[in-house]
Amino acid sequence: MGAYRADDDYDYLFKVVLIGDSGVGKSNLLSRFSRNEFSLESKSTIGVEFATRSIHVEDKVVKAQIWDTAGQERYRAITSAYYRGAVGALLVYDVTRHVTFENVERWLKELRDHTDSNIVIMLVGNKADLRHLRAVSTEDAKAFAEKESTFFMETSALESMNVENAFTEVLTQIYRVVSKKALEAGDDPAALPKGQTINVGSKDDVSAVKKVGCCSS
Amino acid sequence: MPVDIGVYEKKVVQWKLNLSQIGLDVVRTDRSLVFYENQANQAKLWDVLAVYAWIDKDIGYVQGMTDICSPIIILLENEADAFWCFERAMRRLRENFKSSANSIGVQSQLRSLAQIVTIVDPKLHRHLEELDGGEYLFALRMLMVLFRRELSFVDALYLWEVMWAMEYNPNIYSLYDKTLEQLPDKLNDTQLKQYGKFERRIVRTGATKQHDALAIFLVASVLETKKKQLMKEAKGLDDVVQILSAITGNLDAKKALNEALKVHKKYMSKVKKT
Numbered sequence: 001m002g003a004y005r006a007d008d009d010y011d012y013l014f015k016v017v018l019i020g021d022s023g024v025g026k027s028n029l030l031s032r033f034s035r036n037e038f039s040l041e042s043k044s045t046i047g048v049e050f051a052t053r054s055i056h057v058e059d060k061v062v063k064a065q066i067w068d069t070a071g072q073e074r075y076r077a078i079t080s081a082y083y084r085g086a087v088g089a090l091l092v093y094d095v096t097r098h099v100t101f102e103n104v105e106r107w108l109k110e111l112r113d114h115t116d117s118n119i120v121i122m123l124v125g126n127k128a129d130l131r132h133l134r135a136v137s138t139e140d141a142k143a144f145a146e147k148e149s150t151f152f153m154e155t156s157a158l159e160s161m162n163v164e165n166a167f168t169e170v171l172t173q174i175y176r177v178v179s180k181k182a183l184e185a186g187d188d189p190a191a192l193p194k195g196q197t198i199n200v201g202s203k204d205d206v207s208a209v210k211k212v213g214c215c216s217s
Numbered sequence: 218m219p220v221d222i223g224v225y226e227k228k229v230v231q232w233k234l235n236l237s238q239i240g241l242d243v244v245r246t247d248r249s250l251v252f253y254e255n256q257a258n259q260a261k262l263w264d265v266l267a268v269y270a271w272i273d274k275d276i277g278y279v280q281g282m283t284d285i286c287s288p289i290i291i292l293l294e295n296e297a298d299a300f301w302c303f304e305r306a307m308r309r310l311r312e313n314f315k316s317s318a319n320s321i322g323v324q325s326q327l328r329s330l331a332q333i334v335t336i337v338d339p340k341l342h343r344h345l346e347e348l349d350g351g352e353y354l355f356a357l358r359m360l361m362v363l364f365r366r367e368l369s370f371v372d373a374l375y376l377w378e379v380m381w382a383m384e385y386n387p388n389i390y391s392l393y394d395k396t397l398e399q400l401p402d403k404l405n406d407t408q409l410k411q412y413g414k415f416e417r418r419i420v421r422t423g424a425t426k427q428h429d430a431l432a433i434f435l436v437a438s439v440l441e442t443k444k445k446q447l448m449k450e451a452k453g454l455d456d457v458v459q460i461l462s463a464i465t466g467n468l469d470a471k472k473a474l475n476e477a478l479k480v481h482k483k484y485m486s487k488v489k490k491t
Contacts, residue, residue, distance in 0.1 A: 022280070023241040041249050044242050046281045046366065047357040052455055065455055072238060072280045074316040078324075078354065 010054055010063035014174050015085050016167075019107050020092035021100040022071030025126040028157040029092065030068045033167045038158055045070045048082050055168060057175045064171055076110070083114035087178075088121070088170045093141075095125045095154065096133040101141065108148060120173045122151040124166055129156035228274060235270040235278040239263060246283040247370065252291050262290045265300045269307065276307075279314040284362040288374055309381075309430075313361055326360050327353045329429045333437045336487050337480055341444055350454050355461065356436045363432060367465050376470035383474060384431050385413035386420075415478060422485065431477060434484070438476035439464060 018026045027045055031037045034051035045068055054063040067086070069079040091107050093100040104123065111121065123145045125136060138154060145152035151169060155162040243263045252258050265286055270278040286303050293299040307314075315322035330353050335342045345351060358366055363380075365373045387408075409417055415431045440447065443460055451457045 022238060023245075041245075043245055043366070044280045044283070046284075046361055048354065049358075050455060050458060065453075070280055074279045074314075075321065077316060077318065077320045078357065081352070081354065 009061060011060040012062045012175065012178065014062060014064055014087050014171060016064055016066045016088040016090065016170060016174075017083060017086045017111075018066060018068045018090050018092065019079070019111065020071060020090075020124075021094070021097075021103050021107075024071065024092045024094040024097075024100050025157050026071065026090075026092050027068050029090070029124070029126060029155065029163055029166075030066055032157045032160055032163045034066065036160070038160070044072075047075060047078050053167075055171060057168075057172050060175065062171050062175055064167065066167075080110065080114050083111065086115050087119060088174050089115070089119055090122050090124050090166060090170060091150070092124045092126050093136065094127050095136045095141075096127055096130050098135040101125075101136045101144075104144070108150075118177060120151070120170050120177065121148075122153060122166055122170050123148075125152075125154040126157060128154040128161060129159045231274070231277060232271055236267055238280070239266045239270065239278050239283075242280060242283045247287045250291075250370065253287075258290065261296050261299065262286060264296060265290065265303055268300060269303060272304075273307070273311065276311050276314050279316065281358075281361045282307075282314065284365045285310060288370070288377075310363075323357055323361050324352075326430065326433055327356060330356060330360075330433050330436055333429070333433060333480070333484050334440060337437065337483050338441060338444065341440065341447065344448055344451070345457065348451060348454050348457060350457055355454065355458050356440075359436050359439075360432055364435075364468070367462070368468060368470075369466065372466075372468065372470060376468075376474070379470055379474050380431055380435070381413075383413040383415040383478070386416045387411040415481070418478075418481070418485075431474070431481075434477040434481045435473060437484075438473060438480045439468070441480060442473075442476065 018030055020026055022044070027042050027049070028038050030049075030051050031039065031042070034053045048067055048069050050065065050067045052063060052065050054061050056062070067082050069075070069082060089111055091104060091111065093104050095101075108121070111119070123141060125138070125141050128134075141154070142152055151173070153162050153166045153169070155166055157163055240263065243259055243266070246262065247253055253262075262283065266278055266282060269282075269286075270276075285306060286299075289299050289303050289306065293302055311322075313321075313323040313326060331342065331351065334345070334353075342351075345353070363373065364376055367373075368376060404420065409420065412420055419428050439461065443463075446460050447457060451460060
């Protein structure tokens with residue numbers, strides 16, 4: 001199998017889901033992060049698609065397996081099946097369409113109903129490059145993220161702004177939860193089974209990670 | 218006749234919600250094609266989907282329907298013709314798009330797929346199950362938009378044409394319209410010859426009631442052709458998706474459909490034995 005997959009070497013595999021209303025730019029955020037590509041010709045996502053990318057966190061290789069989901073409500077039955085085992089989530093809205101921000105609350109509920117309580121969540125306001133069309137203020141989103149104890153960033157998949165940061169931050173936070181938990185349990189984190197999705201542990205870990213992250217200026 | 222305003226208004230609200238989704242999707246459907254650079258053509262696509270969403274209230278509009286509709290808009294210049302053509306195509310496909318809070322129609326096809334692979338190739342099925350792919354959700358898109366995302370525009374159209382020819386049933390209208398006369402139980406050879414290759418076999422065995430679409434066997438055959446790689450290299454669901462995505466630009470529709478017929482034959486004979 002040797003030649004088949006060069007990025008096979010990783011210490012952790014984290015499953016992350018990308019959710020949010022239709023047309024907010026989830027697929028382009030993913031392609032920007034995984035392949036550094038942005039397409040003006042991207043199509044709607046049918047069901048669930050995915051991509052992977054490995055990054056370094058401290059001295060460890062973290063492989064992110066990112067599942068991109070259809071935004072339309074009708075697909076909810078399928079997409080929620082994919083929440084299973086997710087340890088991180090990017091909840092995306094479009095800063096130029098207020099309704100997509102209003103719906104964030106529903107997405108959050110949905111996410112929390114289907115995942116472990118310790119899941120690392122980042123609220124992402126995408127399309128921040130469209131300054132003249134902005135309909136959601138950074139302050140409002142920040143306040144919401146604070147209230148809900150999620151991280152927050154504004155991004156532009158088109159201009160490649162903060163995309164790397166958003167994903168890296170989520171993965172780093174997951175890593176911290178996992179390694180902290182492993183430490184507390186007296187385990188060597190490196191001894192965790194390879195290729196397994198890591199469960200981010202008990203409720204006690206929450207307070208340690210859920211603080212609002214940085215955001216775009 | 219008095220009209221229940223409450224019900225009617227609800228329908229209008231639902232429709233308007235569908236319209237906004239249609240609007241979001243029409244602008245990102247096949248936009249690499251010159252045809253859709255023309256706003257008038259985009260508008261045609263919008264019109265047909267909007268009217269369909271109104272008349273089929275169980276379905277309304279579900280993402281993926283633009284992929285089915287778009288080629289029809291290109292092929293039939295007249296908008297009304299395009300609408301009726303799309304409406305007929307949806308009769309074959311609409312079950313897949315029917316959704317409730319807990320499920321979406323295509324899952325029934327995915328269950329059939331699981332059953333077929335279990336019977337035809339239990340080893341492969343077990344392997345996929347171990348990778349947490351027992352629900353075959355990775356094949357959802359193939360079934361929902363009939364390989365439009367895996368194949369190029371023309372390749373997909375070619376596939377549809379061959380597939381639907383194989384599924385052709387000369388009595389298709391009486392199958393849709395229950396008021397028409399029932400078909401005779403026994404068909405002679407001349408009558409049978411009018412049927413498509415796939416449908417003919419079904420009619421012959423008498424399993425006409427609720428049979429699986431050829432598309433499901435096509436997916437099964439794609440899995441079969443990738444079996445070696447799937448068994449050896451797939452260590453996670455992500456690998457499965459990656460291996461299957463390699464069919465892009467590499468799927469010979471005619472060959473693949475003949476393989477699908479073989480899988481179907483194998484399936485039928487194994488089912489018969491048990």
